[in-house]
Amino acid sequence: MPAYKDTQRNTWYCQFYYTDWKGDRRQKRKRGFIKKKDAQEFERMFLEQFSISPDITFETLIDKYYDNVRHRRKESTLYNLRGHIEKHYLPFFKKLKIDKITSAHIAKWQNSLILSNYKRSYIKTLTSQLSSIFEYAVRHCGLKENPCRNLDQLKDKGSKKFQIWTEQEFNEFYNLLSNPRQKIMFETLFYTGMRKGELMAINQDDLYYDQQNTCYMISITKTYSTVGNKKMITTPKTKKAVRDISIPDFLYFDLIAYIKRVPGMKSTDRIFPVNSTYLNDAMLSMYKKHPEIRQIKVHDLRHSHASMLIHMKVDIATLSYRLGHENISTTLDTYSHMYGNSQKSIADQLTIG
Incomplete structure (x- = not known):
């Protein structure tokens, strides 16, 4: 991916073509990058947004998924989703290509949450939400299989039933x-x-x-x-x-x-x-x-x-x-x-x- 030097401003910029969601071919130019690699990274991330290939990062998938649901969910639901994304999903999966993420990755992620003393019921909720994100990738990004499927059941260790008063x-x-x-x-x-x-x-x-x-x-x-x-x-x-x-x-x-x-x-x-x-x-x-x-x-x-x-x-x-x-x-x-x-x-x- 080429990047170009803006000699007047002493910064870098990228300029490239892409096909938008309507199928129209458009040109994109973005200026003001301090480093050449930053301009190249912007172009890569931008093109991934319009890709229907599973060869995209989890971070890009999250952006696509969130943009899809943000007009369909209640504000409180979106607030919780954003919190889960920032705290639990991106730190583990951010730079991984989604077609390379396997059930072993998901199990390892679950184990990290268990070791952090999160309740099993909460981890189940997070896993269900993560599965929905990958289902979106299966339907819209060409992902062959949801890696959250066929996981070993996460049992509630020592969980208690709710209490009641007569x-x-x-x-x-x-x-x-x-x-x-x-x-x-x-x-x-x-x-x-x-x-x-x-x-x-x-x-x-x-x-x-x-x-x-x-x-x-x-x-x-x-x-x-x-x-x-x-x-x-x-x-x-x-x-x-x-x-x-x-x-x-x-x-x-x-x-x-x-x-x-x-x-x-x-x-x-x-x-x-x-x-x-x-x-x-x-x-x-x-x-x-x-x-x-x-x-x-x-x-x-x-x-x-x-x-x-x-x-x-x-x-x-x-x-x-x-x-x-x-x-x-x-x-x-x-x-x-x-x-x-x-x-x-x-x-x-x-x-x-």
Whole structure:
């Protein structure tokens, strides 16, 4: 790749032709490089961007992939993706040609994360995301095979199932709370199973009485999140997360009573204008004051709600809808162990006619 000296500016520049995504032949000129090799490197990287050959670096693949998804993903998703790229993918794969990356490379990368004491579940998430990047390369860059396929299964070493509270345990915790906002927030999480971000996004207009089903409801159409230092309200996690769920009468009246005590709150204002760490901090503070409380995480209130419904014999489809899962298989994968001897119970009830 030739580079040219700009004698007037005492810098280097490159000038070359390329074919754009429409198939048109164009000329590109870029000036201002201090070194000749920098101009040559720019030309190489630029041409790789328009290549559909697997003979490109992982760094170039990442640029292509990110440019493809940046208008299709939520800002919070892109923020997390960018963080994973900079922290976990580029340091290991940056200069490797994608057609030279094998499953052995991926396994070695996974091992480096294990040695850095990352949780196996987190490494699985990173690997799944990396696999999506290579799938893009298979579809659009001529890569023959996704190197993330056929990996040995990464088992969760010593992983623990989530913790839950019974209704009695929750009430013991609830009765120890003195802060009205904390009380109603924890109560809503336990008796609805909604996600923390969904709770922090609701307003009074989301509460209504359903005449047909003769019960009070909460309409979940948004979620609150923090992206870097930016706080925002966006659409929920998935399309199925947009839902209307029934709530007990006492919860509805507790919510209304709380709203009436907040001066100047409009119907469109967030009922709980707090940040994402508010409930975590509140729960940790309670554990310090009351070490007798069995410790769970805020998200475990969602699992506690699911457990309560399972014990009430609520069918799996209804539970899946209420939790806002994308599909029933997610619900089954998460809570199948809670069904206990249900398979045996079915078998015992079947008789030969």
